[in-house]
Amino acid sequence: MDIKAFKMDGLGNDFVIIDQRNQIYNLNKDQIIKICDRSFIGCDQLIFIQKTDRKDANLEFYNSDGSVSGACGNGTRCVADLLSKENNDKEIIxxxxxxxxxxxxxxxxxxxxxxGIPKTNWNEIPLNEDLNTKNLNIKIINKDNIEHVGGTAVNVGNPHIVFFVDNIEDYDLKKIGPEVENHEYFPEKCNVTLAKVVSKKLIRVKVWERGAGLTKACGTAACATAVAANINGLTDKKTDIEFALGKLSISIDENNSIHMKGPVSDIKNIEINI
Structure with a gap:
């Protein structure tokens, strides 16, 4: 099967985008995993664009392990840019x-x-019991064997936990990420972010993405971090979230809805033979 597709990224958080509006490709889980594999095409998430009766398209997201992802901020921004160039519309829904x-x-x-509006109630994250989502008291250990206890849980289309630490480089996220992602509190697993508050206007982060692992950037993690920081009184309603390759600007409006602004890459046309 030959599939025409697109490759895009937001701050290195990369996607293979397959347009299903005119031709349906029925891919199984193994084929999705193969496309996401860095030894084949390689991406953090695979995105399907699908027809809708509403404006502009439906999206389906798959993580690199083949699991379904509910939301993907950077991926949504990439597809919005792609469709905008197609139909010359500056507002994409x-x-x-x-x-x-x-x-x-x-x-x-x-x-x-x-x-949209973040969710912070335990059953909306979801957690498997009624806990204080502002501080889940989960223990992580840094490279010097020093304990940090905390973690604020937020759902912004998918479940996140954010740890505010003194130095994100002090922690081995490759080890901590999967442990916390699969913690017993999270029946649907979770994304894990280490965050360092540099100022009221800037937070530096590293992200372990549920179903995808270490990622160069994650839009929903940026949103969750800004919300968690605001809940904890660490920042105001507007803050920049800095990843290895650049920043996303997050603002929370008067209705408590989150807005995420940032760059997307140029569009690369690719062909997948699977």
């Missing part, structure tokens, strides 16, 4: 399993997406 995502195309490969 995309539908996901977690709701409607509206994007504004700001030009110069800059896209802002409204992610």
């Amino acid at each position: 995309l539908w996901t399993s977690t709701g409607r995502l509206k994007s504004q195309i700001l030009g110069d490969n800059l896209v802002e997406t409204e992610i």
